Amino acid sequence: MIEIIHLTKKFGDLVAVDDLNLKVNKGELFGIIGPNGAGKTTVVRILCGALRPTSGTIRVMGYDVVEEPIKVKRHIGYLAEEPNLYERMTPFKLLKFFGELYGMNSFERIEELLDMVGLLDRAHSKISTFSKGMRERLAIARALLHDPEILVLDEPTMGLDPGTARTIREFIAGQKKHKTILMCTHYLEEAEILCDRIGIMNNGRLVALGTPKELKEKIGTNTLEDVFVHFVR
Secondary structure: OOOEEEEEEEEEEEEEEEEEEEOOOOOEEEEEOOOOOOHHHHHHHHHHHHHOOOOOEEEEEEEEEOOOOOHHHEEEEEOOOOOOOOOOOHHHHHHHHHHHHHHOHHHHHHHHHHHOOOOOHOOOOOOHOOOHHHHHEEEEEEHHOOOOOOEEEOOOOOOOOOHHHHHHHOOOHHHOOOOEEEEEEHHHHHHHHHHOOOEEEEEEEEEEEEHHHHHHHHHHOOOHHHHHHHHOO
16 A cells, blocks of 8 residues: 655755655554654655655555655545644534545535544534644544545644543544554554554664564563664664
């Protein structure tokens, strides 16, 4: 579903992503973890067309993200680390606006999504009145609007209270049955609970790859925290 081939991204002299090779399989929830500055978000932004690579290739369902960006975007739903929501709109108007950009005009789909993320009762409230957790759930609804095969989630529970974070994780776990998911996260517990496989990045490079169980067995530990420390120290 996602194929990353010799991907490199430089910002001047800074190498943010260094010759990255990675595949995400259909139906998989793949997690990228790593310290701040490891290159996780840069990879996601290139994948979603917000940045151009210095060299290398990313293909989504066979489409090159640079050469065929519109086709790529039809197949992915992107949840940014800090979703940009139009606060003067209501959730219903926001989803209607973005739906029209995808050539959609289905009120039933909007209501279905708002119900799915627990916001149907606030469909006509101003987004400016929403908590961070409510905004995150609305951003997920926006990412799912065109029913993409692939979800790309960048720090989906960052800054949320424990109860809201748990709700978001449960929702993501439910989507595993229907979507291929690429998720960046700082939370090791979240990665261990949700992810089928994990890639650890450090200084722009992929330094470890495998299931949580495989990675723990590789260094002889019972915790993913020990794995993280081992590969990024």
